[in-house]
Amino acid sequence: MTRSSPKSTVPPSWPVIAALAVVAVLVVAMFCVEYFITDRVARQVDALVANTQTSIVLLDDMRSKAQNLSEPGTTDTETARLSVAIITDARLYDPLATSPGEREAWQHLRDLLARLEASSPAAREVRDSVANDIDASVDRLIEINAREGAAHADVVHAAHRRLLRSDAVVGGLTLGLAAVIAFFLVRTLARQRRLISDRFELLDERTRDLEAFAGRAAHDLRSPMNPIRGYADLILESIDSPDDVAMMARRIRTAVDRMARVVDDMLALSTAGRPTPGSAVPDDVVLAVLEEMGPELHGVEVATVLSSGPVACSAGVLHQILRNLIGNALKFRARHRPLRISIETREVAGTVVVVVEDTGLGMDAETAEHALEPMYRGRSDREVPGHGLGLAIVDRTARALGGRCELTSQLDLGTKITVHLPRA
């Protein structure tokens, strides 16, 4: 029979928090970059549109006036006014001529305007020629602006496509990371749910053990109280019969001693989970215990095979373990055959193994299954006095030291208890 507590560790939550922070930073960065690019492109487009609109209005105005200038019925006064108006438009347009090729076309127009400005209103041929040239130049400038606008539109479309691509990349990255985090979160949650479920099961098991222990403890403490109370009643009735009083007083004392033993062992069990640290040589402790229990072991054949190194357990605690094991063998001895107790110590893979085997009453399967539980009294315990704490103390102490306790038994053949303890 082996007992062990389920051991689980709570998975750390910092990787999940770090991953969530990375995703949050990525999402914020994505929005910032997108906002920055969109804003810059929008500003460029706005400026371009405003520039182009103004250019087209001015150029259209200049062309219209140039056409009026070359009209056959245009008066000298009208010609002068149109010339001034065209030149004014040209000055307004001057800072707008920024596109490649536009400056050259614009310079040509300015030369024409200079000629227009310098020509006499009477020189009609010159004016017509200049007006036609202005018309052609304006067409040329409109064409340049249209081509430039188309080029800018291409740039805007390309920027938009880049933005979509970067959106897709960052969005995909974010989704991928989110999926990875979700996977780890789900896995972590599932693990934590399993952990909580395990803990609840353990808690239920402990609660059941505690309830069973409390029931057995109450029974074992009430049993000796019964003769105490009963004999006290009878003493009061038998005050004139000293012999009876003496007998009853003895029984009361026996019952009180039993209660004291139960309480002492319950205290030992309560501290068995916190054994004092230290180290001891099992072989020395075995010999000391055998010497101490000499009178109790009278008539018992004891065989020892001692070959272990030091164990990570104080001599006092190991002494208690061995006393309980040997005491258990003595308590459950068979009446019809001599008792033989074999004690063996050896080392197995870094642990010290202490084995106590007897040829006593042995246990049936059900009793063997529960024999390490506190205050369990088996069906096969018959009239053996005790309250079922000795082996529970051994088991609990072994587990608290990082070892374990195993019990195998066969009814009418004997019991073998193996205690595994860490080597010092």
Place this chain on the structure above:
Amino acid sequence: MIVADDDVDTRELVTVALRSRAIEIHIATNGAELLEQTRDLGPFDLIVTDVQMPIMGGLEAIATLRALGVDTPVLVMTGHANVPTALGSNVALLRKPFQVSELRSAVDQLLGLGDT
């Protein structure tokens, strides 16, 4: 009558407490012995039994006797707090630790001796 209890002190206490009643008292240390003695020496006028005993408990032994048609009055003694109070007809419950007067009163009532 027969007294079944795995605790020798309680068996002795019941015997001494009922000495004044001049009742022949037999002893059993568990439910199995109670059944054996009822079969071999019974029927008894009264069965006084503990609940938790090795080999076979008192309630299990009573159930077996009732199934066999034995309707002997039973006094159940127990230190357990969670034993049901309704244990069937002709059965009384005495919680440990009990006073001797309570024991005698319950025995007298089950034997139909009236108050003493």
